[in-house]
Amino acid sequence: xxxxxxxxxxxxxxxxxxxxxxxxxxxxxxxxxxxxxxxxxxxxxxxxxxxxxxxxxxxxxxxxxxxxxxxxxxxxxxxxxxxxxxxxxxxxxxxxxxxxxxxxxxxxxxxxxxxxxxxxxxxxxxxxxx
Amino acid sequence: xxxxxxxxxxxxxxxxxxxxxxxxxxxxxxxxxxxxxxxxxxxxxxxxxxxxxxxxxxxxxxxxxxxxxxxxxxxxxxxxxxxxxxxxxxxxxxxxxxxxxxxxxxxxxxxxxxxxxxxxxxxxxxxxxxxxxxxxxxxxxxxxxxxxxxxxxxxxxxxxxxxxxxxxx
Numbered sequence: 691x692x693x694x695x696x697x698x699x700x701x702x703x704x705x706x707x708x709x710x711x712x713x714x715x716x717x718x719x720x721x722x723x724x725x726x727x728x729x730x731x732x733x734x735x736x737x738x739x740x741x742x743x744x745x746x747x748x749x750x751x752x753x754x755x756x757x758x759x760x761x762x763x764x765x766x767x768x769x770x771x772x773x774x775x776x777x778x779x780x781x782x783x784x785x786x787x788x789x790x791x792x793x794x795x796x797x798x799x800x801x802x803x804x805x806x807x808x809x810x811x812x813x814x815x816x817x818x819x820x
Numbered sequence: 821x822x823x824x825x826x827x828x829x830x831x832x833x834x835x836x837x838x839x840x841x842x843x844x845x846x847x848x849x850x851x852x853x854x855x856x857x858x859x860x861x862x863x864x865x866x867x868x869x870x871x872x873x874x875x876x877x878x879x880x881x882x883x884x885x886x887x888x889x890x891x892x893x894x895x896x897x898x899x900x901x902x903x904x905x906x907x908x909x910x911x912x913x914x915x916x917x918x919x920x921x922x923x924x925x926x927x928x929x930x931x932x933x934x935x936x937x938x939x940x941x942x943x944x945x946x947x948x949x950x951x952x953x954x955x956x957x958x959x960x961x962x963x964x965x966x967x968x969x970x971x972x973x974x975x976x977x978x979x980x981x982x983x984x985x986x987x988x989x
Contacts, residue, residue, distance in 0.1 A: 788920040
């Protein structure tokens with residue numbers, strides 16, 4: 691079963707993402723902080739990370755977690771989909787070469803529907819469209 | 821904040837004793853999610869980035885018209901953002917490029933070599949590096965030689981140029 695790690699500081703939204711993804715048959719672990727994400731990755735790894743870029747109260751926020759993922763060889767290969775409430779800023783900022791180096795496969799602009807999310811997740815994981 | 825519980829907080833970045841970003845850091849550390857608009861005399865990239873990371877929903881230049889301030893507050897209150905898109909994108913691009921450059925180099929060097937590189941980029945000479953890392957100068961030179969070979973540079977100056985080109989400094 692494919693395993694998705696959701697890193698999102700809004701607990702209600704995190705719960706929603708977990709419900710949507712589990713209903714599609716994914717194994718989901720959700721955390722509210724990049725520090726907890728690193729612990730979880732050390733324990734069990736992931737096939738995909740859904741990452742909230744801005745987490746103001748986190749010990750390690752989304753941007754910080756990107757840096758930590760790069761520092762460890764075993765984590766560098768995990769694809770990352772960024773969830774962002776910054777509108778088009780992330781798309782404007784992310785050059786293709788940079789995205790490739792950071793393994794950022796997709797930017798999902800908030801707010802998004804369950805169908806938007808699942809479409810992107812399936813595409814990243816190479817699964818047929820639902 | 822605790823007394824009035826505003827819907828939107830308009831905060832000057834520059835204030836004596838405690839600046840706006842420090843106030844915002846403390847609010848966020850307490851779990852306060854009040855929507856914040858920061859007022860600033862100029863858009864500094866580092867401040868823009870920190871404001872974004874702290875979840876500020878708007879940044880306004882102080883010399884903008886009062887009408888724009890009203891529009892900004894209304895937009896932020898409605899749940900939208902008021903960030904100068906090009907400036908925010910440029911700031912974020914710098915950071916993401918730095919992370920990508922760091923990751924590229926980390927894939928080529930050992931953790932110890934990365935540690936040496938970081939200290940070199942902080943300006944430490946070989947003798948200082950040896951002291952900080954608790955090794956001999958000979959060991960430092962060995963690490964540097966390995967770094968130069970792996971990154972295909974031939975000097976400290978070339979190494980710094982390489983790191984600058986990768987966006988790390």
